[in-house]
Amino acid sequence: MTTIKLHNTKTRKREVLTPIDPQNVRMYVCGPTVYDRAHLGNARPVIVFDVLNRVLRHVYGDDHVTYVRNFTDVDDKINARAADSGRDIGQITEETVAWFLEDMAAVGALQPDHMPRATSYIAEMVAMIEDLIAKGHAYEAEGHVLFAVESYRDYGKLSGRSVDDMIAGARVEVAPFKRNPMDFVLWKPSDAETPGWDSPWGRGRPGWHIECSAMADALLGRDFDIHGGGNDLMFPHHENEIAQSVCAHPGHGFARIWVHNEMLQVEGRKMSKSLGNFFTVRDLLDQGVPGEVIRFVMLSTHYRKPMDWTEKKRDEAEKTLRKWYALAITEDAGRPDDLLMELLSDDLNTAGAIAHLHRLAGAGDAAALRAGLQLLGLMGGLIPEWAAQKAFDLTDYEAFLSDARVTAIETKDFTHVDRIKKMLMDAGVEVQMSRDGVVLTPTPAFDAGKLEAL
Known part of the structure; x- marks a missing residue:
């Protein structure tokens, strides 16, 4: 045991x-x-x-x-x-x-x-x-x-x-x-x-x-x-x-x-009505922040350390869950793996558990990822509506934009790249381009129909 x-x-x-x-x-x-x-x-x-x-x-x-x-x-x-x-x-x-x-x-x-x-x-x-x-x-x-x-x-x-x-x-x-x-x-x-x-x-x-x-x-x-x-x-x-x-x-x-x-802070400061950074759970839910995102942010910090709620953490949590849910929905959950249980059994190390889920997702282990999510109280059943957009595969669009970017660098003409980027953004896709490549992430405003022109 x-x-x-x-x-x-x-x-x-x-x-x-x-x-x-x-x-x-x-x-x-x-x-x-x-x-x-x-x-x-x-x-x-x-x-x-x-x-x-x-x-x-x-x-x-x-x-x-x-x-x-x-x-x-x-x-x-x-x-x-x-x-x-x-x-x-x-x-x-x-x-x-x-x-x-x-x-x-x-x-x-x-x-x-x-x-x-x-x-x-x-x-x-x-x-x-x-x-x-x-x-x-x-x-x-x-x-x-x-x-x-x-x-x-x-x-x-x-x-x-x-x-x-x-x-x-x-x-x-x-x-x-x-x-x-x-x-x-x-x-x-x-x-x-x-x-x-x-x-x-x-x-x-x-x-x-x-x-x-x-x-x-x-x-x-x-x-x-x-x-x-x-x-x-x-x-x-x-x-x-x-x-x-x-x-x-x-x-x-x-x-x-x-x-x-430990207690909670907001953007590095104690939550207080006088500071204007006081809000209820219902305030966040009514603003469209999914409850699972609130939970993820909370669990990303060990319970015995002060937890700092920031908009950056909220945004990163939502992006992560969208990606994980798209992967995990393809498999039935198995049993949580031994390392995940070892982390959670060691003074409830939820931050370590989430880091482990990142590794499982990176390895494409959908069954273990889903089991871990469910043990943490995330993704209890079907993929939630707010994350459903991520089920749309943007891999081909990433490759398309990446190829166009390579050509633009060679010709020094970025007109075509800018046009593709604008069409993606108009369709509710966040576009990130770096030396490592192109990453496309659907936002809550994602509309797959608007991508048909591409």
């Missing part, structure tokens, strides 16, 4: 994945807070962990992997959106969940086995909070329940933060009823206008961190194999998940391996 190695954030080293139960490999990934469209950065962890999910299923079998990704549907951002818009909270969350699933499907993500919503697990959260209070790890104060960070000696081990760093990070939530500025909220009171549930501490709602602990426990058990998410969640969210879960269930370790992806 293939050996999968993953970089474990908690131990700071690459470790062999040894499932607790090989018949049920379990992974939990933190999902979105549903109040708006998913921006491009939100898509990166979805795509990264979708590939990991596919690799796990390839190695252990579809029926032996359980993948959970949650929806946070109770949150102050959602409450604020409802107040600003005058819309019902339930309408906002239902709409946003539907948007998210539609957009993530467009970038090739399979739906997880379970997609729990926080509001469906309030009872489990209340029970866990009660247990933490009983064990001396949490306390009630002015209608709030807070986790006592000092009661868990390993707090900060995941993120590697010092006490001073953590206190600085906690200062925004410092309240006079906190025993320690690092203590975090497990439950907070709700007024008449805010969603709330009955509890032993009065009507209120859960803090953010407790939901993932409760849902992971309910769906995966007290020990499971992999916990994933963006590295922006490492502190405080994941740090707090560990603390409350381990303290609620002594003798259990919660997640064995923690996997975090």
Whole structure:
């Protein structure tokens, strides 16, 4: 069986994945807070962990992997959106969940086995909070329940933060009823206008961190194999998940391996509305950028490195996929070859896997190329409409233009070459001429009928 190695954030080293139960490999990934469209950065962890999910299923079998990704549907951002818009909270969350699933499907993500919503697990959260209070790890104060960070000696081990760093990070939530500025909220009171549930501490709602602990426990058990998410969640969210879960269930370790992806940039800068480089996945899709192109660009960078989205990368990705799809559609997919599996099993080296697919395409190995594309979540079935133009063979036209160019160089008359080039461009063909020869690539505007005159 293939050996999968993953970089474990908690131990700071690459470790062999040894499932607790090989018949049920379990992974939990933190999902979105549903109040708006998913921006491009939100898509990166979805795509990264979708590939990991596919690799796990390839190695252990579809029926032996359980993948959970949650929806946070109770949150102050959602409450604020409802107040600003005058819309019902339930309408906002239902709409946003539907948007998210539609957009993530467009970038090739399979739906997880379970997609729990926080509001469906309030009872489990209340029970866990009660247990933490009983064990001396949490306390009630002015209608709030807070986790006592000092009661868990390993707090900060995941993120590697010092006490001073953590206190600085906690200062925004410092309240006079906190025993320690690092203590975090497990439950907070709700007024008449805010969603709330009955509890032993009065009507209120859960803090953010407790939901993932409760849902992971309910769906995966007290020990499971992999916990994933963006590295922006490492502190405080994941740090707090560990603390409350381990303290609620002594003798259990919660997640064995923690996997975090790096953040996304746009043209070398942090994505920001103030910089004018902020856009959603839907913005790109509506602009005509195929979801598979978004996915390809994301996977071209290793998940633990910052990913820089650029127009150049987008353009190159689309050209590459057009060529690969035209080759791969001619063959049925075989099994992914050993080298591809070795690359993906080595800390999910998608960048190396794509480089390997370039080699397969160059060697004309259509079956292996198609198998590799499908394992990466690309080209699931028939050649997509946006890439169908590449099925038109331009080899003869390349040879025709190349011969004309040789003659033009000899006669120093490029009139004929310019005329051919213009006709090709009018037909929606990109023309590239260099010392190495002529390369013709259909664009989305390609019209084969306009080539008849040639």
